[in-house]
Amino acid sequence: MRDLTLRQLGLILPLSLTNLILWISGQCLIGLVGCGSNDDLANPFDPDNPRTLGSPGGLKVTPGDQQVVVEWNNPGHESPAGYRIYRKFTGDPSPKFVKVGEVDGQTRQYLDKDGILNDQIDTTGKPYFYIYRVSYVDADGVETPNPADFDKSNGESIIDTDAKGVLRFWPSQKTTPSDPPPKPEVIVDTSRNLIVNLIWKDYPVPEDFKEFRVFSTVPGGSKFEQVGIPYLLSSPFFFSDAVFNEDGEAKRYRVIAYDKYGVPSVTEIEAAAGHISPLMPRNFVSRYRSRLNGKYDVALMWEANTEKDLKGYQIYSTKQDERPVSQGGELAPRRFLQRMETSIILENEGWLLNEKKQLIPKLYYIAAIDKTPRPDTGLQDESILADAPPPPGFEDLVAQ
Numbered sequence: 473m474r475d476l477t478l479r480q481l482g483l484i485l486p487l488s489l490t491n492l493i494l495w496i497s498g499q500c501l502i503g504l505v506g507c508g509s510n511d512d513l514a515n516p517f518d519p520d521n522p523r524t525l526g527s528p529g530g531l532k533v534t535p536g537d538q539q540v541v542v543e544w545n546n547p548g549h550e551s552p553a554g555y556r557i558y559r560k561f562t563g564d565p566s567p568k569f570v571k572v573g574e575v576d577g578q579t580r581q582y583l584d585k586d587g588i589l590n591d592q593i594d595t596t597g598k599p600y601f602y603i604y605r606v607s608y609v610d611a612d613g614v615e616t617p618n619p620a621d622f623d624k625s626n627g628e629s630i631i632d633t634d635a636k637g638v639l640r641f642w643p644s645q646k647t648t649p650s651d652p653p654p655k656p657e658v659i660v661d662t663s664r665n666l667i668v669n670l671i672w673k674d675y676p677v678p679e680d681f682k683e684f685r686v687f688s689t690v691p692g693g694s695k696f697e698q699v700g701i702p703y704l705l706s707s708p709f710f711f712s713d714a715v716f717n718e719d720g721e722a723k724r725y726r727v728i729a730y731d732k733y734g735v736p737s738v739t740e741i742e743a744a745a746g747h748i749s750p751l752m753p754r755n756f757v758s759r760y761r762s763r764l765n766g767k768y769d770v771a772l773m774w775e776a777n778t779e780k781d782l783k784g785y786q787i788y789s790t791k792q793d794e795r796p797v798s799q800g801g802e803l804a805p806r807r808f809l810q811r812m813e814t815s816i817i818l819e820n821e822g823w824l825l826n827e828k829k830q831l832i833p834k835l836y837y838i839a840a841i842d843k844t845p846r847p848d849t850g851l852q853d854e855s856i857l858a859d860a861p862p863p864p865g866f867e868d869l870v871a872q
Contacts, residue, residue: 527605527606527607527608527616527617527642527643528544528545528555528606528607528608529544529545529643530543530544530545531543531544531604531605531606531643531644531645532544532645533602533604533645533646533647534647534734535647535648535649535650535733535734535735536649536652536735536736537590537649537650537651537652537735538585538588538589538590538649539583539584539585539588539649540583540584540588540602540604540647540649541581541582541583541584542557542581542582542583542584542604542606542645543580543581543582544580544581544606545580546580551577551611552577552608552609552610553576553577553609553610553611553613554574554575554576554577554608554609555574555575555576555577555579555582555606555607555608555609556571556573556574556606556607556608556609556615557571557572557573557574557575557582557584557604557605557606558570558571558572558604558605558606558607558619559572559584559602559603559604560602560603561592561600561601561602561603562600562601562602562603562646563592563594563600569603569605569619569622571619572584572586573586577608584602584604588602588649589649590649590650590651591648591649591650591651591680591733592648599648599733600648601646601647601648602646602647602648602649603644603645603646604644604645604646604647605642605643605644605645607619617642622642647733647734648733649733649735650680650731650733650735651731651735652731652735652736652737653678653680653681653729653730653731653735653737654675654676654678654729654737655729655737655738655739656672656675656684656727656728656729656737656739657672657674657675657739658670658671658672658725658727658739658741659671659672659673660741660743662743662744662745662746662748663746663748664746664748665719665745665746665748665750665751665779665781666714666716666717666718666719666745666748666779666780666781667712667713667714667716667745668712668713668716668723668743668744668745669710669711669712669713670686670710670711670712670713670725670727670741670743671709671710672684672709672710672727672739673709673710675709675729677705678731680731680732680733681705681729681730681731681732682704682730682731682732682734683702683703683704683729683730684702684703684707684709684727684728684729684730685698685702685703685727685728685730686698686699686700686703686711686725686726686727686728687699687725687726687728688713688723688724688725688726689723689724690722690723690724691722691723691724691742692724693724696724696726699711699713699715711727713725716745716780716781717780717781718745718781718843718844719745719746719747719748719781719842719843719844719853720744720745720747720844720847721744721745722742722743722744722745723742723743723744724740724741724742725740725741725742725743726738726739726740727739727741747844747846747847747853749842749853749854749855749856750777750779750782750840750841750842750853750854750855751777751779751840751855752839752840752855752856752857752858753774753775753777753785753838753839753840753855753858754774754775754858755773755774755775756772756773756774756838756858756859756860757772757773757774757860757861758770758771758772758773758836758860758861758862758863759771759773760833760863763820765820766823767820767821767822767823768821768823768833769817769818769819769820769821770817770818770821770833770834770836771815771816771817772787772815772816772817772818772836772838772860773814773815774814774815774838774858775814776811776812776814777811777840777855779840779842781842781843781844782811782840782841782842782843783811783841783842783843783852784808784809784810784811784813784840784841785808785809785811785813785838785839785840785841786805786807786808786809786838786839786841786852786854787805787806787807787808787809787816787818787836787837787838788803788804788805788806788836788837788838788839788857789803789804789806789818789821789834789835789836789837790803790804790824790834790835791803791804791824792824792825797837797857797859803837806818806836808841818836821833821834822834832862832866833862833863833866835859835860835862836859836860837857837858837859837860838857838858838860839854839855839856839857839858840854840855841853841854841855842854
């Protein structure tokens with residue numbers, strides 16, 4: 473048999489009879505599979521999608537104090553005229569879904585305060601639930617899913633007779649509103665360099681308490697992100713934040729206490745890393761070497777500081793006829809070194825005279841310098857000075 477060309481089906485290449493039969497068989501197989509394929513599940517607004525029945529995806533409910541916030545996702549590829557919100561309370565004598573609200577197509581949230589009661593439990597102590605589901609309404613006023621279809625059944629699912637008895641569900645979410653736990657009273661400690669501690673050690677724990685969570689954002693920010701892990705009763709009641717780069721850097725925090733139903737109590741506070749001077753450099757030592765011209769060289773070495781906001785180091789030395797540093801004497805600034813440097817050689821250093829007119833070497837000091845100036849003076853923020861010992865044999869002479 474001669475080849476056939478099915479241009480009306482969008483095929484470009486000619487098909488033999490065998491290929492035609494295989495192609496038709498494949499189309500039939502796809503038809504039998506129906507909504508079991510990934511393509512059919514991709515659109516949550518598709519009424520034939522067995523997972524959603526066309527209801528908006530991402531349904532989420534958040535309980536509060538005599539209220540529930542209902543949220544759902546933006547479909548992205550659809551423009552509904554509106555949404556309808558349905559609620560069922562399992563504590564009613566004959567629980568069934570009723571419409572409690574309707575919003576326009578641009579809104580993705582609904583706050584339900586209509587007749588909501590807190591901490592409702594049955595005779596065995598188990599909680600009753602408020603159950604929510606959402607439908608959408610198109611421009612022609614057609615509602616999907618259709619509540620009337622579910623009213624004929626148990627209200628939770630329907631059997632689709634057009635798809636060989638496939639059981640289809642209208643997704644829902646449940647929650648229990650509750651009296652909120654006490655708000656945490658937070659103390660802020662900024663006594664350590666580049667660390668903010670939030671402390672709520674005297675929190676009065678209610679019987680239905682579950683956990684604390686801590687969130688943070690930048691000052692003026694609105695998107696809070698959780699930091700750290702949830703804090704249970706067995707955890708210390710404090711949070712330590714060491715993610716700072718410089719003194720004075722600020723963050724906004726929310727310390728939230730949750731009860732077992734997920735109802736929050738929020739304490740919001742802003743805190744900044746304290747203006748803490750760097751630590752004094754450690755193990756500051758000197759090595760002297762005489763020169764033929766009557767002067768000397770000195771090598772100075774120290775251990776590197778570990779502060780993230782360290783700018784560098786300032787080297788100082790004593791001056792002629794100057795009082796000791798301990799008595800308010802001034803030092804001569806010699807060199808500024810970057811934060812990664814831990815040694816320097818000063819060459820052709822001249823000698824000084826003590827009060828007895830004896831030659832003595834200069835004394836050398838080092839200070840660690842912070843990136844952030846002092847907030848009170850605007851001057852550079854220095855550590856306590858570390859002093860290098862004089863060369864052997866000069867200890868008594870430099871003290872005179």
